[in-house]
Amino acid sequence: MSHRYTTGEFEVRPDERRVLLRGEPVPLGARAFDVLMCLIAQRERVVTKNELLEQVWPGMVVEENNLTVHVSALRKVFGAQAVATIPGRGYRFVMALDETTGAPAVAPVPAPAPASVVGADGPTGLTLPDRPSIAVLPLDNLSGDAQQDLLIEGLSEDVITELSRFRSLFVIARNSSFSFRGLAHGERDVRAIARELGVRYVLEGSLRRAGDRVRVAVQLVDAVSATQLWAEKYDRAVDDLFALQEELTRAIVGAIAPQIEAGEFQKIRSARGRDLNAYTLAMRARDTARRADREGDATTRDEALRLAHEAVEIDPGCGVALATIAFVQWQQIWAGSAASPVDAAVAGLAAARRAIALDGSDHHAHLWKAMLQLFTHQHAAGLADLQRAHELNPNDALTLSLLGQYLAAEADSAADAATGVRHVLDALRLSPRDPLRWSFLNSLAWASFAAFDHAGAVDAASRALGEAPQFPPARLCRVIGQVGLGAIDAARADFETLRALAPQMVATRLAGDWSYANPALVQRATAFLRVAAGLDEPGRLDT
Structure with missing residues (x-):
């Protein structure tokens, strides 16, 4: 048996986790749908914010503006008056609903895969893939x-x-x-x-x-x-x-x-033939570089670079060390700690090219060459190298997540961008216990934003920030995603945190300088950021 709710031209199907408008599905994120069902189930009374937070994010500590964003998403779908705010108390769903119970006309659609694969509380109920x-x-x-x-x-x-x-x-x-x-x-x-x-x-x-x-x-x-x-x-x-x-x-x-x-x-x-001493040093360098990426510490990055160069001095053909040099130089540029970003890019690209010349199948070298090119606005070459890295190692989760992010960003339509989103979801499935999962969630946020799924972007960015609160790109994506949802107050509050955290990044992005080549995406992201900064008013936006 299935329950369905109808109101005007809308139909809500809880078993299928879908909202239909005149029979056509309406895009709505998984968390927003959970908020909707909580409000509908208790529509005879005011539901407090604490109740919603406990029911939608059980056992988790989340910021209240997450809830505000999803309520805004519901109002955008059903209309501004659908969810009433009761000051100092909570929310109530006030649209008149007709409830019906009966056998579904079609087999119910299961809940979206992201809920089980990328849920903030970790992987649950993972099914076996269709290959060994x-x-x-x-x-x-x-x-x-x-x-x-x-x-x-x-x-x-x-x-x-x-x-x-x-x-x-x-x-x-x-x-x-x-x-x-x-x-x-x-x-x-x-x-x-x-x-x-x-x-x-x-x-x-x-x-x-x-x-x-x-x-x-x-x-x-x-x-x-x-x-x-x-x-x-x-x-x-x-x-x-x-x-x-x-x-x-x-x-x-x-x-x-x-x-x-x-x-x-x-x-x-x-x-x-490898030199064991050089290889051991290179492994220390790569391990240190990963720690630097996780902790954002400049001293640790310098130590990783020193170890990698020492390995190359012992064995000029040590590909692990050369790829690590490229990785760390990309980190220096991204973190803004490079004395000269141009020199860092040149050094990183030179190391990556040496590694590829030694071994054309080294996907790590292709990956960091790609990222250095993308960050220096060599977009076509960067995307080609990113695709090559994935071809060489189709199971590498980091490569797949970044490929998904940039494919979505450069897509000509929301449908094409959805392919990029699927790549990132596949990456999360490949590494369900990854300590760097926040990085994948950041890629999911940006891919979702590119696909015009602003609620999905905010949700993924919020989960990334739950694991890495000081990670500026995720907060940036959440800010512009909130503007896309019409949650202007939440976006402006978040923007102030972002500006204090990464002032140079904010200034660069407000000037229209992003690591993407798609002019439509850059224009939309810049316009939304200007609204969050209070430089423009939201009435001018086409979300």
């Missing part, structure tokens, strides 16, 4: 020497990278797999981990180093049937670790996806 899916957990360090951790993580990450090159596999991103780091083999519930990540197969194991020898033990588990598919032990010289990475990858692919064509194995990069 795997998570590679970090190997346990049994050496009794913490200095071996980065080397061990490097081996695990290399296996993830090589598996990710197969488009016919679904590979959980490194950051989500590594969120289980610290749990010893005996403490892990592999089936529970597989359920949480939404995969069928899990690879786990250990590494012990003694002098110049390493012993690696791994097992591949089918979490659905709770059976061990394959297990192996390797006793090698430490210099053979890089060849072992290729051997492991081939064995895993052969076990879980034997139907893959032999030619596909050419995607696995053959082991090349």
Whole structure:
């Protein structure tokens, strides 16, 4: 049985989570729909703000302006008088409703995937992908020497990278797999981990180093049937670790996806001669750069750059170090800490190009080359490199989220922009436990804004800020999204916080300088920001 509510030409279908106007679906974000249903269910009385916050965001601490934004979205759909504000108390849905109960005419449409994939309270109810899916957990360090951790993580990450090159596999991103780091083999519930990540197969194991020898033990588990598919032990010289990475990858692919064509194995990069000391330094540099990206600390960025350059001095062909240099230079430009953004871009692009010349299949190098080009207004070249990075590693969540953001931004229509939104949602599915999830949510916010889904933009930006409150791009997107919804007071209050946080970014964007080439998007974003800044009045806007 299904409940339906009608009012005038509107029909609300709770089971389908849809609002129809004259039989056609009306765009409405998931949170706004939840607010609507709370108000409808209790329409005989005033619902307090605290009640709505507790019912729509259970167990979470959220800003009250999140609620204001979604109420504004409802008023934009149903009309300004649909939801009454009772000063000092809360809200009440005041439109007359007719409620009907009966069998639905069509099978109900399930709730939108984003609610289960990118909900602020984490992934729930993830279904298995339609292709072989795997998570590679970090190997346990049994050496009794913490200095071996980065080397061990490097081996695990290399296996993830090589598996990710197969488009016919679904590979959980490194950051989500590594969120289980610290749990010893005996403490892990592999089936529970597989359920949480939404995969069928899990690879786990250990590494012990003694002098110049390493012993690696791994097992591949089918979490659905709770059976061990394959297990192996390797006793090698430490210099053979890089060849072992290729051997492991081939064995895993052969076990879980034997139907893959032999030619596909050419995607696995053959082991090349590497200097182990340089590689270890490069892994430290990359780990430090990731920490700098998360913490926004200039001193940490400088340390990452120093380590990467030291690795290159030892081994000029160390691609990990070169790609890390490009990554850090992009960070310097983005954070405004580069003494000369032009010099930083030149140095970063030079490092990325050297890495690509050494290994054209290095998706990290293509990714940071792309981002440096986009930030220096080389949009066509940047987008091409971003697409190339995704082609080289279709399972890399960060690349996919950024590609989705920029594809949406450069789209000619809202329908085309929706493709970019789907890419970002796919990225969130690839890394459901990512500690940098706020970055993906920021991409989702901007892609949603490009698709004219202002409520979705505000919702995603708010969730990003819930995890990274000091991240200016997410607050910027929330500000202009609020203007798009007509929540001008909320936008102007948020704008003051943004201006105090990132004055240079605000000045640059108010001048019409964005990292996007689409003139229509730039014009809309600039116009909305000027309204939030109090420079223009909202009556002139076409949202």
